[in-house]
Amino acid sequence: MNTGYNFAYLDEQTKRMLRRAILKAVAIPGYQVPFGSREMPLPYGWGTGGIQVTAAVIGADDTLKVIDQGADDTTNAVSIRRFFARTTGVATTEKTVEATVIQTRHRIPETPLSDGQIMVYQVPIPEPLRWLEPRETETRKMHALADYGAMHVKLYEDIARYGHIATTYDYPVLVNGRYLMRPSPIPKFDNPKMDHSPALQLFGAGREKRIYAVPPYTSVKSLDFEDHPFEVQRWDQACALCGSTESFLDEVVTDDKGGRMYVCSDSDYCGERQKDQMQ
Amino acid sequence: MNALAPETGLLPGFSDPVAEAQKTFRAVLEATSRPGTIVTAPALPSAPAPLTPVAAALLLALVDYETPLWLDPAARQPAVEEYLRFHCGCPLVDEPSQAAFALVTDAQSMPPLSAFHLGSDEYPDRSTTLIIQVPNLDGGDNWRLKGPGIRDQAILSASHLPVCFKSWVRDNHALFPRGVDLLFAAPTQLAGLPRSTQLEG
Ligand SMILES: [Zn+2]
Numbered sequence: 001m002n003t004g005y006n007f008a009y010l011d012e013q014t015k016r017m018l019r020r021a022i023l024k025a026v027a028i029p030g031y032q033v034p035f036g037s038r039e040m041p042l043p044y045g046w047g048t049g050g051i052q053v054t055a056a057v058i059g060a061d062d063t064l065k066v067i068d069q070g071a072d073d074t075t076n077a078v079s080i081r082r083f084f085a086r087t088t089g090v091a092t093t094e095k096t097v098e099a100t101v102i103q104t105r106h107r108i109p110e111t112p113l114s115d116g117q118i119m120v121y122q123v124p125i126p127e128p129l130r131w132l133e134p135r136e137t138e139t140r141k142m143h144a145l146a147d148y149g150a151m152h153v154k155l156y157e158d159i160a161r162y163g164h165i166a167t168t169y170d171y172p173v174l175v176n177g178r179y180l181m182r183p184s185p186i187p188k189f190d191n192p193k194m195d196h197s198p199a200l201q202l203f204g205a206g207r208e209k210r211i212y213a214v215p216p217y218t219s220v221k222s223l224d225f226e227d228h229p230f231e232v233q234r235w236d237q238a239c240a241l242c243g244s245t246e247s248f249l250d251e252v253v254t255d256d257k258g259g260r261m262y263v264c265s266d267s268d269y270c271g272e273r274q275k276d277q278m279q
Numbered sequence: 280m281n282a283l284a285p286e287t288g289l290l291p292g293f294s295d296p297v298a299e300a301q302k303t304f305r306a307v308l309e310a311t312s313r314p315g316t317i318v319t320a321p322a323l324p325s326a327p328a329p330l331t332p333v334a335a336a337l338l339l340a341l342v343d344y345e346t347p348l349w350l351d352p353a354a355r356q357p358a359v360e361e362y363l364r365f366h367c368g369c370p371l372v373d374e375p376s377q378a379a380f381a382l383v384t385d386a387q388s389m390p391p392l393s394a395f396h397l398g399s400d401e402y403p404d405r406s407t408t409l410i411i412q413v414p415n416l417d418g419g420d421n422w423r424l425k426g427p428g429i430r431d432q433a434i435l436s437a438s439h440l441p442v443c444f445k446s447w448v449r450d451n452h453a454l455f456p457r458g459v460d461l462l463f464a465a466p467t468q469l470a471g472l473p474r475s476t477q478l479e480g
Contacts, residue, residue, distance in 0.1 A: 023311050
């Protein structure tokens with residue numbers, strides 16, 4: 001740990017401000033709490049919102065896991081993990097079961113989360129109504145009135161055009177029966193994992209300076225219609241490495257002759273399964 | 280044991296401010312995200328009466344110059360005011376409806392929850408967070424809690440609250456997403472009751 005930094009890089013006043021926003025976010029599940037800004041030493045797009053939330057939450061006793069698209073070894077995940085190792089000295093891990101804080105971009109681990117774990121999502125765009133209504137004053141009113149008819153209309157237009165809802169990532173959810181929320185660009189495959197999760201889920205949007213939350217054991221319902229119920233992605237094949245038929249699969253090109261295979265996007269889950277099979 | 284600062288008589292705040300603020304925040308986060316759970320306070324700074332160490336820890340961890348604080352009349356003691364001005368730097372306000380945080384040291388004579396800042400429909404996050412000192416968290420009536428953060432049901436039995444407190448909590452929940460959020464500070468423990476929690480029975 002480099003002692004030239006504040007613990008977790010941020011000064012105490014900034015952490016207090018973020019902590020207050022996190023507590024209000026937990027008290028109002030799914031509502032986006034605005035927070036004041038603090039420049040981070042990483043450019044936007046590197047998950048500054050998630051980093052700020054993690055920095056406000058993390059302590060010396062924590063064990064941190066960072067994933068990007070399900071993998072612990074991508075440039076983004078490695079640099080965020082190093083950032084916290086350097087500025088806090090906390091233990092880091094790639095194992096979902098060992099982590100107390102998991103910062104993520106684009107996935108929820110396949111291994112079920114447990115009581116006491118905190119998920120921190122990096123959010124590029126927090127406002128689920130943004131594409132329908134660009135004005136912040138208007139979207140704020142729509143949330144105040146729980147006026148989400150326009151979102152249903154948009155999804156229904158998909159059905160009319162494609163025969164199904166075309167949205168496969170960042171699929172909108174209703175939290176605690178009240179607030180419409182963007183789950184961040186996770187595949188809709190992961191949406192059911194958010195519903196009544198035993199973990200506390202925190203969301204940080206750096207550029208737009210919003211924090212929102214889903215407390216443990218809270219209803220998270222993906223929007224759908226009676227005649228078009230919500231469905232997750234399914235694959236015809238199993239993971240080529242571990243044989244899982246239950247995980248989210250990525251298509252990987254294996255050679256320059258067009259060879260390809262499907263493997264788990266969650267590298268910890270896939271690796272643990274392969275290890276178990278070798279024993 | 281913390282010593283008195285020799286010249287002013289002002290009690291010190293956290294002995295390890297960065298670590299104790301973080302641990303105290305996590306205790307509050309646990310209490311707020313799992314309503315009814317009794318959480319042990321990780322730091323007990325010395326505090327001028329009637330402010331208790333747990334309530335002092337919550338204020339030191341969360342309050343600063345950005346958050347107007349309301350003190351109940353029993354807490355408006357020069358030693359308390361000086362302690363909070365020095366360690367937190369927070370403005371003290373006379374009206375509960377102007378407070379981001381409120382400290383209640385004598386719950387029996389507290390104003391109703393509706394007297395505090397309830398937030399607006401568009402900015403429900405601007406409401407007051409109340410820190411209410413209680414002698415214990417298991418000596419009062421059993422309240423059955425339901426809502427976010429609670430798997431099936433949770434029980435909270437904070438003691439020495441006004442007779443009508445339960446109906447205040449119900450009315451507060453009925454305002455959702457507006458409403459105040461409550462933190463109960465017992466001598467060594469705390470518990471949370473955010474506006475999202477519903478009282479059964
Ligand atoms: Zn696999």
